[in-house]
Amino acid sequence: MAGTDSTDARTDRIDTSRPHPARVYDWFLGGKDNYPVDEELGRQIMGVDGTARHVARTNRWFMQRVTRWMARQAGVRQYLDIGTGIPTEPNLHQIAQAAAPESRVVYADNDPIVLTHAEALLRSTPEGVTDYIQADVREPERILEQARKTLDFTRPVSLSLVALTHFLGDEDRPYDLVERLVAALPPGSHLVLSQLTADLDPAAVLRGVQMYSAGGVTLVPRTHAEVSRFFDGLELVEPGVVQLTRWHPELAVDETVDEDAVISLYGAVARKP
Template sequence: MAEVEEPPEGVDAAVPNGARIYDFMLGGKDNYLADRRVGEEMVNANPTAPLTARANREFLGRAVRFLAAEQGIRQFIDIGAGLPTQQNVHQVAGAVAPDSRVVYVDYDPVVVAHARALLSTADTVRVAERDLRRPEEILADPEVLGLIDFSEPVAVLLVAILHFVGPDDDPHGIVARLRAKMAPGSHLVLSHTASESPGEIMEAAQRGFRASGAPLTPRTRAGIGEFFDGFDLVDPGLVDVREWRPALGGGAAGLPELPWTIVGGVGRLR
């Protein structure tokens, strides 16, 4: 794969980056040699790692489609959005409801630069450069407030991001502060690495993401379920992401067993 063009100012392409490693796993082109080396080491240890990444991405699409089509949600905040790829949130939601409004949030300047370039002509999509570990700044950001009305139901998407928030940063407190801002009828979409994988698989993944400055913290299903305190989980609950409403597209049928387990769910705020 050819090296991408000159990185944005202030970005060190020699240092691997979690979002760009994920982009590599998804077959994207917005990554550098350092990212590919780490990604290749992870794939060598777990050849199905790209399937896990794609399964997680497909879960995101199905969840957004469900919320837009069946729950009438018209505002989405995708926190830890990662690099733009195919079937982004605004594309999936917009295909169901063209009036859907989406704010992408990420702390990575590469992600933000790519997203702003891609979405520069979209009136219903904005991008905010903020860190999940400081939720109050996200909730007060002008880009967020310019598009999101928190007096109405909103979907907050935390897809494959909380497992990069360690216990010292109080991940459950972060979700609670986001929840406190959400109106009844809002939804939380969440996926997270579960501590159910073989030790060598998780060690390889943790080693790779640690090199990118984003240590991976797997959690038990019970611990992940606690993020949904105050929410009612919609069927089928908290499950392997491939098992979450596969009839909506993608899904588990025909896929091999994946040793790296990511579970996901959607909760409705009471």
């Protein structure tokens, strides 16, 4: 078990005056590590979009299926998960290490409340390693520098950006950030990404965007073509960029995957040649 990168992190003040995406997501998942301001926004969103909680859970189930595929079919043994969120079992490392105990996992998130729960993310198998980095995706070089302490960047790495890029506005240059992260990975690595879209239920998504904006949170839905752009230069794994429920539902274990449900998130996995 590796230690956390806690430089100045433990002194960060947790801002409870406005909602934070990780804590709202935790509320949707039925967690208890959120504040009234997060619950208030979650309830407002549920009031206009009754599927919001199911969408959050579907995104979590997507991560679980992808990790099973990575560990079993792709043989990946190293994972870098950025935008980790508050731990919700099973966490990525639990799934990966259940299939391959020697797997090494690095988590990164910018919310101080996630750091307070990092111990749950660091419960590795004896054969493997897990580590946690307190950092923002807008600091790709810092994340990569810290991740290299745990991961061997001469061997394939699975980079997870699950439900993260829609919190990046165009001014954050999200495509550039993803490209810089992928560029540091060796051939045989994979990019895992899910992203909000307004293609499927534009009215509900627009209302959600407005509510997040009122709470001071950026939320940017993107079209199928815009999501596909994140994978430029990579080899998409079948079935490509699809609604989350369409990505290998046969890999589901405990989760419920309704392929006909309208889930306003695209997801995909792609391999770096």
